[in-house]
Amino acid sequence: MKLFDRRILTHFDFVQPALILPIIAISFILVAEVSSFLAEKQLIYTLVGFLCFSFFFILPIRKLAWLIPLLYWINIFLLLSVDIFGVEKLGAKRWLEVPFTHFTIQPSELLKPSFILMLAYLIYRDPPPKNGYKLKSFLKLSFYILLPFFLIAAEPDLGTATVLIIVGFGTLFIIGVNYKIWLSIFLVIAVSSPIIYTHFLKPYQKQRIHDFLAEKPSYQVQQSIIAIGNGGLKGKNSDEATQTHFKFLPISTSDFIFAYAVERFGFIGGAFLLLLYMLLIFHLLSLNAKFKDDYFTRVALNCVALFIFIYTAVNVSMTIGFAPVVGIPLPFFSHGGSSFTTFMVFFGILQHLITFRYFALDTKIRLKGA
Template sequence: MKFLIDRRIITHFDFILIFLIIPIVAISFYLISEIDPLLSKKQTIYILVGIGAFVTFFLTPLREYKWLIPTIYWINIALLVAVDIFGVSKLGAKRWLELPFLHFTLQPSEIFKPAFILMLAYIIQENPPPKNGYGLKDFLKISFFIILPFILIAKEPDLGTALILLIIGYGVLFVVGVNWKIWISIVIILSLFIPISYKYLLHDYQKKRIHDFLSEKPSYHVQQSIIAIGSGGLTGKEKNEATQTQLKFLPIASSDFIFAYFVERFGFFGAFLLVFIYGLLIIHILSLNYKLQGDFFTQVVATSIALLLFTYMSVNIAMTMGFAPVVGVPLPLFSYGGSSFVNFMILFGILEHLLAFRFNFLYNSSRT
């Protein structure tokens, strides 16, 4: 019987997901190596840590310990509150906690994302939506767990991350099902709230980003990014001819603006291929919902990851082309850095576990 369970785990492991992730990571590593060999060594460590995190969470019996999820959520909320009290400021933002005796800083808003997604999955699994969608009472209850971290993270300030959590939370509710009257009410409230929030809630540097975006002449960063993208043409340039990056005109070429360097090197056709791979990855994850009917926990996790990928990708690419304000959102699995990459690998590990062990869990639970 053990062989049967093991075979089921292998059978339901989502290999397509892995095959779509590998080319994104491989191309990213190649580009980072071209930009700075030293950074590529650090990125190697991040990739290895990410793989380790994937394996760890894939093997973690999440369903058996899902009762711990609310505790993990509130621990992360406590860390966000601690940032406001004990946080370390960098470049005018208080987003980090310094760990005693280690001289190491931790950004709670980054590690909060998996806990946030799991909490949404837990709440919706414990209280599934009725046929006509959630009513006002349930909607407000779930909204509390969405809006609380939004306020704490926006206060740091880190409006980009806060808005992404907001998009994920309400995007999941839209997919799962909420009464249509509630959505109409939200649209009306937002139309009134956005002008007020711009005037009284946004910081000066956030208003400047919006002003730079709306002005006729984009900021220096965006100007250089647009030049790099345009110079790539249809097929791109050789490494030595990619002067925007090699001569350091393009800022933050390995992280926030790595898409601009990619297009400079591989042109329009390369950009199309990369976006196509991202599109396949997102559509594939969303398509999992069709075979997960009734398993709201896995559905919420899958939908959240797809929304997270789509939001990060769309904002980053739009930002490099001057179609969105510069908000420091990385290109998922592609930009240099460890926090975002490891977070996504954790989420992929969780999703693969929920998929691969789903029938194993049902088999065991049906006999207990």
């Protein structure tokens, strides 16, 4: 593969960085206002994220497609290992300690890129017929979606597990599944919802739903709504952003950073931020038409678009009291390394598939022959 082929510039999707980089820059400004220490950590996370992006951008993914199932099953093994060797934090086993170090990794985060690639690999090898996947193919694909869902939900981490299952089946919906299957699924969910709530949800999960449905929102959400209202139309200066300045707003640089952004930059700033996310999602979905015959790229595009949509919708809804409070960060915006790195990996994969598509055509690489 020629990394300096001039076709790289003509095929590279410059719209993605044009929309993502302003989000990263605004986030860094907000985090730096709260804490110089957090800003230094954020800078390190950013550098690591761009290194991961670069690695996956130059990685010959199509050529190494035969390794994707192995990578998927390694991640499944890590999820299984959490129950045996996992490190418990705040009543949940979600982390594994790296031997001979004090670092921990979260297998559910590591799984996400391999989850996308596995779906892309399976669908590319067996594309949907004209009327969509029938039951046998649908069940096969569902197995690879439901397996990590149950393992992650058992940690317990129902938020991440739910995002994963929505992304998986949402992608199948876009790619094409017979409508009769969807009707059956909706009926089963409608009938079984009371049973799931009564017998399968943990007490803290029920409490989150209760807090969401209660007339009076939780303390976190109350402070978040106050911060948003304090921002007004154009926002406040750093010293006048009292909710954040006096630490009334909880976890203002991570889960509730959107409320902090609106307090600082007002309704106009919050709307601009949401516009960037909306344009990014629409742009990724619009590429379905351009890659209609390349199912590998299409699956990756739809998965990433759905990840961004769900994370953004849930996080913003949570800060204004329209959704239960769950630990779902705002992509590229919330302070933290795991989420930022994961999304940079996503876009490294996407940019590789988009930019080096000419290489696949030139060398006639076909996953079906892998």
